[in-house]
Amino acid sequence: MKVGGFGAGLALRDQPDEQELKNRLHRYLIDAIEEDGVEVLDWVRPAVLEYVGDKVARFVSGYQLALTRHDLDRLTEDLVDELVGLGPLQCLLADPTVSEILVNGPRRIVVERGGRLYETDRQFVDDAHVMRVIERILAPLGRRLDEASPMVDGRTPDGSRVNAIIPPVALDGPCLSIRKFPDEQLKATDLVAHHTMNDEMLGFLRASVSRRANILVSGGTSTGKTTLLNVLSGFVGQDERVVTIEDTAELRLDHGHVVRMETRPPNVEGYGEVSARDLVRNALRMRPDRIILGEVRGDEVVDMMQAMNTGHDGSMSTVHANSARDALLRMEMLFGMAGRQIAEATVRQMIVAAVDLVVQLGRLPNGRRYVSEISELAAVRDGQYVMSVLFEFDRERQAFVHQDAPVTGSKLRGHW
Structure with missing residues (x-):
């Protein structure tokens, strides 16, 4: 039956719940748009709001529903989001x-x-x-x-x-x-203000990038690896050519000479894939001063380590791991997955020659992200990595601690 001139398929209870009302209104709007022959997708949002608001008011009046002006406005906004946006x-x-x-x-x-x-x-x-x-x-x-x-x-x-x-x-x-991609990228000073690190650690990392240390940023999911990588990249000299490689481009470098590349998945037929390894190899032909790999997660580790060992000092990447030492073991595992028949001792020597610093990130129960450790990778001794913890976060004292004495054989002794 029709109520107030509205379609028979829209019969409502005396006072429908919010979700039912939205569903009925959505159907009514679609019918109205087709009847009016309008292309609301081509309109600017204020025009869509006006059109939808008029339809909502007519609908509510026709069914004599008890809704406040606030309810009407909210319904209108939600329905516009459904029509031209991403709904809820x-x-x-x-x-x-x-x-x-x-x-x-x-x-x-x-x-x-x-x-x-x-x-x-x-x-x-x-x-x-x-x-x-x-x-x-x-x-x-x-x-x-x-x-x-x-x-x-x-x-x-x-x-x-x-x-x-x-x-x-x-x-x-x-x-x-x-x-979400933030409207404003966090700056180095923001990391200090948010207690992600202290001024001394920031100064050390700035000097490390300036002096072309190869840096591996490690951490779990959502610990801020990409954010820190973006900040570190901002310390690269403006006269250097930087090539970035990511699966999903998130880095926004405030730098005048950046070439950004992004991997591509295969098409429907299974062809056309461009892998991170393809892009790392191509980057080496582009005369980069530094290569920044958003995340090392597969066989591109081989080419990235070789690049760091062959004249591309100051390169950076991230890896998923729960500690600095675990990050190195993760790199070893990726070497093995690459299918290269390389002895474990040789792999460790390659990693030590390539990586200077591991910056480990963590996240506290309250959501705060922080640098839990900055370690130098100094050498391999008796088949084991020799690492020197330069800075660490003392969770009992809730304070960052600077360790003064690097290990014997430090590759960076005297540089900082």
């Missing part, structure tokens, strides 16, 4: 305090603020709704996501990093992770 994620993407958005199926959206995770009251309608938003994100990226290819990584035009995974791999429905 739109306001989270616009929130500068949110650094990461995690969608675990349609009913659970979690955000990271200040290094800590918080539940939100935002929800999708169902799995299909999540899929529509994922497809809207991926459409400009030209990335494929279906049962045959149920995982995808990408980078949005603003630089945010996106990962999506769907059934059958995701058992509880489509999942989406968005690591």
Whole structure:
């Protein structure tokens, strides 16, 4: 039956809940847009808000629903987000305090603020709704996501990093992770202000980059490895040619001579892949003074270590590991995965010759990210790495400590 001139398929309870009201309004809007023959996707947001606001007001009046002006405005904003934005994620993407958005199926959206995770009251309608938003994100990226290819990584035009995974791999429905790209990149002084390190450590790292130490930044997920790498890259001299290589471009170097490269996954037919190793090899033909590899995670480790050993001092990369020593063992493991038949002792000598410093990052329970250790890799002795801890974070005292005495055989003795 019709109510107030509205379609028969829109019958409502006396006072529908918010989600039902949004669903009904969304259907009503789609019908109205088709009937009016308008292209709201081509309009600027204020025009869409005006159009949708008028339709919402007519709908609510026709059904004589008891809604306040605030409710009407919020409904209008949400519906505009559905039509031309990313639905329940739109306001989270616009929130500068949110650094990461995690969608675990349609009913659970979690955000990271200040290094800590918080539940939100935002929800999708169902799995299909999540899929529509994922497809809207991926459409400009030209990335494929279906049962045959149920995982995808990408980078949005603003630089945010996106990962999506769907059934059958995701058992509880489509999942989406968005690591937002900050409007303003953190500066070196911000790291001191946020107690990520102290002034002495910052000065040491600045001098290390200036004197062309090869630096490996290590840490777990979301400990700030890319942020620190970006800060360290800012200490490179403006007269040097820098080549950056990333799976998903996140580095923003304030530097006048940077060549940025990004890997490419294979196409639908399985062809056209450009790996990090391909790009490292190509970078060596581009006359770089320094190579910055966003993360070493595969067989590109061989070429990166060779580059650091053959005239590209001052290069940098990151690796996932829980301690400075574990970072070196991770590098060894990657050497083995590269399929090279190289003796363990030789691999360790190559790593020692290539890496000067390991900067280890951690994160405290309150979300604070910090430099837990800066260690020099000095030598291999009796088949074991000889490391000198130059700075470390004392968790009992909640203070950074400077160790004065480098080990015998230090490659950097007298330089700092």
